[in-house]
Amino acid sequence: MVNETIQLGKGLTLKNPVMTASGTFGYGEEYADFIDLTKLGGILVKGTTLNHREGNPYPRMAETPSGMLNAVGLQNKGVDYFVETIYPRIKDIDTNIIVNVSGSTIEDYCAVAEKVNALENVPAIELNVSCPNVKQGGMAFGVTTTGIEQVVSAVRKVYDKHLIVKLSPNVTSIADLALAAEASGADSVSLINTLLGMAIDAEKRRPKLSTVTGGLSGACVKPIALRMVWQVAKAVKIPVIGLGGISSATDAIEFLLAGASAIEIGTANFIDPTITVKVAQGIVEYCERHGFKNVSDLTGALEINS
């Protein structure tokens, strides 16, 4: 029997390292026909802001080779709606329900974090300081160490459970930002959010997205994400959650070997809504095949000079 448990510290224990990436899995309910949600390490629910947001105009999506661009722009009904309507529906699912907290001002982030802090069955938040699709939205904080320090230390004061900070890849040195998050009180970091990209319809001479630019995700971003996870894991002492293009158990294992303690699966859920449980099973089989007793032993087990 392989032990799949992952301890991320500060009250966050996962049954297995597989979680779902925010914005790709709704509130979990959308996938309940396809998989047993209790087989997941955690569900990162859709980005939640203080107030209702309509998001960006259509078109918000463009398919790209081995990936897609999105410019949804954090459409959600606001934290109060989440607390009153959605939370009661999902709070008893036997997995970690983690709220992705988004905002455009420090006060907004803190207000949402405080409200979510009061929810008994939400053991953690993922602070989204890296959404590329909202003006002054998050990414402004997420691309400088000063911005990260300001928002993370402010949220830290009002939120006393497990605080994950989700990092943007649209920076010069992601390890520096991870260090800033760690120094400001983050319990773990997750990376990467989407890469800023663009698509053009040459025939119409128009951008494919209403916002012109958007966030790139899917299999095509994996090598970049993997490199960044490796760099961050070497730099920080807190656990690293890896994501970016993971579409198979092998992909997930590569992230763990590079130093991630857990992983999130995002865009791949659109192609195979059962991919999460397949990846979890594949990781166990890998451990059996290679003689690892604990999935957590894979973290950072990359052998570079051998």
Place this chain on the structure above:
Amino acid sequence: MKKITDFRLIEKKEWAKSTYLLLQSDEPLEEIKAGQFVQVRVDDAQHTYLRRPISIHDVDYQNRTITLLVQRVGEGSNKIADTELNDTLNIIYPLGNGFTIPEKNQNAILVGGGIGIAPLYYLGKMLKEKGIEPQFLLGGRSKSDLIMLEDFESVGKVYITTNDGSLGEEGFVTQHSIWKEKKFDMIYTCGPKPMMMALTKMARENNIDCEVSLENLMACGLGACLCCVENTIEGNVCVCKEGPVININKLLW
């Protein structure tokens, strides 16, 4: 309940721009409403990544088959249309809300343009089961766009327009003489957006209830990614979940 499963191609018909695929499942079918759609996985295509949403054209529970009409528009749809007999397609279904089937008898017209005719066939059959005689008004650019006509004729009366006049009346569906000859109290439509917009305008002017089936660009098909939204009087709604069928009372166009 939504399901992900493989369907085997057991019959295929091809036209210049579109293909008829009769697909069989090993398992009993889930309950499917007219107007619902499937998400088909496209494997080994260089420039595609996501599934392709395709309307369900027909359902046969006894033989565990669904029928899709696939228009060749790009790499993804070409790959699906190229599926060979006995090959399988991985399908997520049934998705979306479907058309409203009225309880009482209505004078309903089902207006399809191009490949948008696909979901209207199964809708016509469902209406007929309810004792409502469906009337189809099908439009295309020319004769070759109009496929499966005999099947439609076996379900209800069929009226046709083509832009070049090669079949039926010349012009757009909104210009067909049937609108002057008959009074309708329900329009169901699926097709190119300009056509559906013209019908929406006509329905409003004549006080006819109308449902349109939208085909916004889609990623997940499950209401999770919020990419395929249509702006309505209720704000942005997911076409894949709250649609694809939307009553014109909710539309902003």
